[in-house]
Amino acid sequence: xxxxxxxxxxxxxxxxxxxxxxxxxxxxxxxxxxxxxxxxxxxxxxxxxxxxxxxxxxxxxxxxxxxxxxxxxxxxxxxxxxxxxxxxxxxxxxxxxxxxxxxxxxxxxxxxxxxxxxxxxxxxxxxxxxxxxxxxxxxxxxxxxxxxxxxxxxxxxxxxxxxxxxxxxxxxxxxxxxxxxxxxxxxxxxxxxxxxxxxxxxxxxxxxxxxxxxxxxxxxxxxxxxxxxxxxxxxxxxxxxxxxxxxxxxxxxxxxxxxxxxxxxxxxxxxxxxxxxxxxxxxxxxxxxxxxxxxxxxxxxxxxxxxxxxxxxxxxxxxxxxxxxxxxxxxxxxxxxxxxxxxxxxxxxxxxxxxxxxxxxxxxxxxxxxxxxxxxxxxxxxxxxxxxxxxxxxxxxxx
Numbered sequence: 495x496x497x498x499x500x501x502x503x504x505x506x507x508x509x510x511x512x513x514x515x516x517x518x519x520x521x522x523x524x525x526x527x528x529x530x531x532x533x534x535x536x537x538x539x540x541x542x543x544x545x546x547x548x549x550x551x552x553x554x555x556x557x558x559x560x561x562x563x564x565x566x567x568x569x570x571x572x573x574x575x576x577x578x579x580x581x582x583x584x585x586x587x588x589x590x591x592x593x594x595x596x597x598x599x600x601x602x603x604x605x606x607x608x609x610x611x612x613x614x615x616x617x618x619x620x621x622x623x624x625x626x627x628x629x630x631x632x633x634x635x636x637x638x639x640x641x642x643x644x645x646x647x648x649x650x651x652x653x654x655x656x657x658x659x660x661x662x663x664x665x666x667x668x669x670x671x672x673x674x675x676x677x678x679x680x681x682x683x684x685x686x687x688x689x690x691x692x693x694x695x696x697x698x699x700x701x702x703x704x705x706x707x708x709x710x711x712x713x714x715x716x717x718x719x720x721x722x723x724x725x726x727x728x729x730x731x732x733x734x735x736x737x738x739x740x741x742x743x744x745x746x747x748x749x750x751x752x753x754x755x756x757x758x759x760x761x762x763x764x765x766x767x768x769x770x771x772x773x774x775x776x777x778x779x780x781x782x783x784x785x786x787x788x789x790x791x792x793x794x795x796x797x798x799x800x801x802x803x804x805x806x807x808x809x810x811x812x813x814x815x816x817x818x819x820x821x822x823x824x825x826x827x828x829x830x831x832x833x834x835x836x837x838x839x840x841x842x843x844x845x846x847x848x849x850x851x852x853x854x855x856x857x858x859x860x861x862x863x864x865x866x867x868x869x870x871x872x873x874x875x876x877x878x879x880x881x882x883x884x885x886x887x888x889x890x891x892x893x
Contacts, residue, residue: 495520495682497660497673500530501636501850502843503688504643505857507652510686513865517652520673520680522659526640528690528790530849532712532822534769534777535636536725537851538576540628541735544599546831546874548737550852555632557854561643568642569635570772575724576631577606577615578735579622584748585729586624592738593626599737603628615723617770619807622728633725635772636850655680663699669839686841686860691788691825693844701838704882705825705845709784710765711792713800714818715811717774730803731764731780734847736830752799761785762795764803775817778804784823792821824849829881834859837877 496507499521507517521527537555542548562571580589589605596603606627612618614627648654655677663685664672672681687693691707731751732738739746751764763782770776781796797819804811826847827833833845834856843860846852855871862869873879 495673495680495684496686496688498688498690498692499523499525499644499654499656500528500688500690501526501640501643501853502690502846502856503686504640504647505853506686506688506843506860507647508643508650509857509861510864511647511650511652513861517647518680518682519647519652519654520658520660520675521654521656524656525644526637528692528822530636530640530822532820533636533710533850534712534725534767534771534779535634535639535850536576536767536769537632537634538725538727538848539630539851540576540578540596540601540603540626541727541737542848542851543736543740544595546871548599549871550831550855551848552630553855554851554853555630557858558632558634561854565642565646568645569639572633572722573629574633574722575614575627575629576727577611577618577625577627577724578727578738579611579618579625580729581619581621581623582729582748583623588738588741588744588748589626591741591743595741596626596628596737601628601630615726616719616721617723617768617776618726619728619768621807627724631725633769634850638772663840665839667839684841684864686843688843690844690846690849691823693825693842694788696840696842699840701840701842703833703837703842703845703877704827705833706828707784707786707788707823707825708782709787709789709792709796710779710822710824711781711783711796711800712777712779712818712820712822713797713804713816714771714820715776715778716815716817717771718776718814720770720772720774723770726768728766728768731766733763734765752803762799764799766803776811776814788823790821790823792819827882829879831881832856832875833877833882834863834872834875835877836863842877
């Protein structure tokens, strides 16, 4: 049994079914209801720290290419790269060091001028002076992917119980053998917990995972002329860009976040991204607030911050209608890597701060653990890894 019908749960169920398991998915609402369906589908490689972070993203990109061949054209996998742009002369030296470091990590990156950046992206903000372009970055339609993966699971015989909230687990000795739901008991030989931010509810089961919950907001405009282009990351919120912030000499003052509006300082963060959906809508974000909460409703202050940032960069955006305000709950770990392991008789696949990239790979890792296949990433994602408990504080998630 897999608890959770987001990208992590769906990919996990798919991998287990490929290995011959009889699989059931239990989802409290419907596929992609949570954070999976409330993000721009960005698959960033260039901002990931060298090591396991970057390796997960690399394998994730490869996995999407393989899944596109397996599932057919059921989701849009766009390979137009990513552009990290800068807006001030102060930021140039930092960005140049960042670009050199990314080259050493084996990524194809290049510094581009404002004119070159404009050719790459028709939605580039007017304030951009140049940037770092990486063709390895990519984008998917996350909702379409979830629908396609859900259909693939059903075709292969996976049973699905939607609108079925889980109330708790059932045990036999040291093993979890099912769950109690609002619709009754569901029994299984083994249970996989893939509920994202909602994994903090395992504390009532005696499993206290080091997960911090945050609410990631996104503003969606009415469609404009759709044009293929890279996903964009700006300098007004780079806490999710470990490859930049970990560099020697990094100065946070050179990359200030938008000032908090009507909120206590520190309660509102910003992960500065801009992308375009397959239909042409602009996806502005990401606000980060609601720390430690499971309240899924976006705040007025977070909304105002996204609007003000967009208008400050490109005044003409003020004419566009707002068609959506997304808020996805994300559960992140202190080292920004997911937890994929068996804990107290329960398999867990959770704690994804950039789940679009890590979803397919972590699903394969968990399936390898269950059937005892060789797995080179197992110790890096284990619940007892040193890095999971060595760091303190919270980090800004990248949806």
